[in-house]
Amino acid sequence: xxxxxxxxxxxxxxxxxxxxxxxxxxxxxxxxxxxxxxxxxxxxxxxxxxxxxxxxxxxxxxxxxxxxx
Amino acid sequence: xxxxxxxxxxxxxxxxxxxxxxxxxxxxxxxxxxxxxxxxxxxxxxxxxxxxxxxxxxxxxxxxxxxxxxxxxxxxxxxxxxxxxxxxxxxxxxxxxxxxxxxxxxxxxxxxxxxxxxxxxxxxxxxxxxxxxxxxxxxxxxxxxxxxxxxxxxxxxxxxxxxxxxxxxxxxxxxxxxxxxxxxxxxxxxxxxxxxxxxxxxxxxxxxxxxxxxxxxxxxxxxx
Numbered sequence: 001x002x003x004x005x006x007x008x009x010x011x012x013x014x015x016x017x018x019x020x021x022x023x024x025x026x027x028x029x030x031x032x033x034x035x036x037x038x039x040x041x042x043x044x045x046x047x048x049x050x051x052x053x054x055x056x057x058x059x060x061x062x063x064x065x066x067x068x069x
Numbered sequence: 070x071x072x073x074x075x076x077x078x079x080x081x082x083x084x085x086x087x088x089x090x091x092x093x094x095x096x097x098x099x100x101x102x103x104x105x106x107x108x109x110x111x112x113x114x115x116x117x118x119x120x121x122x123x124x125x126x127x128x129x130x131x132x133x134x135x136x137x138x139x140x141x142x143x144x145x146x147x148x149x150x151x152x153x154x155x156x157x158x159x160x161x162x163x164x165x166x167x168x169x170x171x172x173x174x175x176x177x178x179x180x181x182x183x184x185x186x187x188x189x190x191x192x193x194x195x196x197x198x199x200x201x202x203x204x205x206x207x208x209x210x211x212x213x214x215x216x217x218x219x220x221x222x223x224x225x226x227x228x229x230x231x232x233x234x235x236x237x238x239x240x241x242x243x244x245x246x247x248x249x250x251x252x253x254x255x256x257x258x259x260x261x262x263x264x265x266x267x268x269x270x271x272x273x274x275x276x277x278x279x280x281x282x283x284x285x286x287x288x289x290x291x292x293x
Contacts (some may be wrong), residue, residue: 007287024254037244039236042282042291061289063282066213067243068251069104069185 004054006031018056025050029062037050039065076160077086079116082205086115086268088274095178096123098192099170101151103252105183105209106137107261109151113159117179120155120163123170124148135252172196177203179268183210188240194233198224206271208232210263215286217260221267221277229279236280 003015004027008052016031026042028050042050042061070228079088089116089279096117109122124147128138129236132147135220142150145178148165151167158218170188182190198207204227210219221235222229282291 005287006236007284007289013287026182034255036242039116039238040282042289045289045291047282047291047293048124051083059287061282061284061291063216063218063284064213064244065238065242066211066216067185067187067190067240068212068214069100069102069183069210 002055002056005059006062007060007062008033018054021055023050023051024048024052024054024060028062033062037064039063040063076118077114077116082115086269086272088102088116093118095119095121095273096181097123097176097178097269098181098183099123100183100185102126102132102138102183102185102195103135103146103257104212104260104264105181106147106151107257108181108183108210108264109138109155110158111261111265112268113155113161115269116159116161117268118161120161121174122148122151122163123166123168123173125149125167125169135254135257168250170197175203176201177205179206179208179271180204181210181264186240187211187238187243191237191239199230200225206268206277208267210264212252212256212259212260213244214246214252215256215284217256217263217281217283217285219260219263219267219281220262220279221271221281222279226245233281259283259285 004018007013015040015065042065043058101122122245126147128142138150146167148167152165156231204224207224208221278292280293
């Protein structure tokens with residue numbers, strides 16, 4: 001079990017204990033991020049799709065749909 | 070009204086951004102709020118010679134901590150205050166238009182969209198930018214407190230147009246931060262730096278990054 005680092009406006013930065021690889025979609029559901037609010041997800045500084053995998057220990061940046069200027 | 074004053078000595082950056090790359094360059098900035106006001110100052114300091122700036126808003130007290138305006142600017146039109154600041158700091162040529170951009174002129178050259186609503190971004194993109202051959206570089210930026218996204222593209226490139234449109238969403242879907250958590254100085258300073266870097270890449274023929282995503286709170290920067 002490793003801590004995966006989850007970063008988002010909605011959840012703030014937090015470690016998430018993760019024991020095995022899982023898809024981005026499953027990961028976000030596990031941490032209760034509402035998918036409709038997500039603009040994009042990056043894992044270890046690379047943008048990914050909902051079907052890509054997140055491994056324990058990764059850094060996950062969830063970008064919300066922002067609009068300020 | 071366009072104004073002009075003496076130019077800066079750009080000796081210290083000649084090896085980074087040659088002045089010849091900027092001759093006759095026109096830059097339009099739509100929206101001079103948090104992103105656009107600092108960006109105008111940064112691009113002016115880089116020696117970009119000519120700006121057209123659009124904004125119909127007035128400087129209000131809560132704008133001052135995160136926008137380039139001075140305390141004395143409260144109550145002035147943003148473009149008027151920005152014109153005074155840019156002339157004082159850079160001496161560049163500025164045309165200040167105290168209106169929301171609605172196609173008053175055909176956009177050309179470098180165009181920066183720094184408005185504060187996604188619906189406005191979509192409207193400007195669809196009506197005045199998409200496949201406009203007169204625009205050499207289109208940059209659109211968004212921020213939310215400590216997050217930042219910047220898109221840079223040539224709006225006649227079908228692949229980039231397709232990718233960009235995949236990142237548009239209506240204002241109704243956008244995250245609405247509490248009024249006490251909307252913006253902070255280092256996010257807008259960073260946005261000016263990132264956009265200026267992409268403008269420099271465009272001017273010198275380096276690859277322009279289509280997308281910059283920054284999570285400043287977590288210090289994560291994604292570029293592609």
